[in-house]
Amino acid sequence: MAGRLRDERERAFAQSSWAADGAGADANALERANFDLKMRVYYLEEQLSRAQHEYRVAEDELAHARAGNPAEVRAAELQVELGEAHKRTAQLEGDLALALEDAKARRAEVAEVRTARDAGHA
Numbered sequence: 001m002a003g004r005l006r007d008e009r010e011r012a013f014a015q016s017s018w019a020a021d022g023a024g025a026d027a028n029a030l031e032r033a034n035f036d037l038k039m040r041v042y043y044l045e046e047q048l049s050r051a052q053h054e055y056r057v058a059e060d061e062l063a064h065a066r067a068g069n070p071a072e073v074r075a076a077e078l079q080v081e082l083g084e085a086h087k088r089t090a091q092l093e094g095d096l097a098l099a100l101e102d103a104k105a106r107r108a109e110v111a112e113v114r115t116a117r118d119a120g121h122a
Contacts, residue, residue: 066073
């Protein structure tokens with residue numbers, strides 16, 4: 001791939017010395033645009049290749065960790081579950097506090113209505 005890239009680069013450089021007449025300038029601009037696109041494709045392919053390699057390595061490490069000590073894997077899973085349970089508990093405690101405040105406000109409203117009703121009947 002690198003040899004082909006070098007050949008393309010040398011060809012583009014050689015073509016850049018064409019005469020600056022109308023047709024030559026247009027062809028030169030197209031060749032440069034083509035070369036730029038080939039370079040982008042080359043670098044994107046390199047990045048993709050690296051990313052695929054990193055993904056395979058991470059997959060292998062995960063598989064190795066899962067196959068390692070089942071007790072350690074289960075302990076890690078339980079720690080995650082425990083953390084989620086703590087978050088959920090905190091959320092529910094907040095919801096409960098709001099509900100208790102709302103109930104207290106409703107009781108106060110009911111007491112006011114009863115007081116007003118009793119005062120109207122007296």
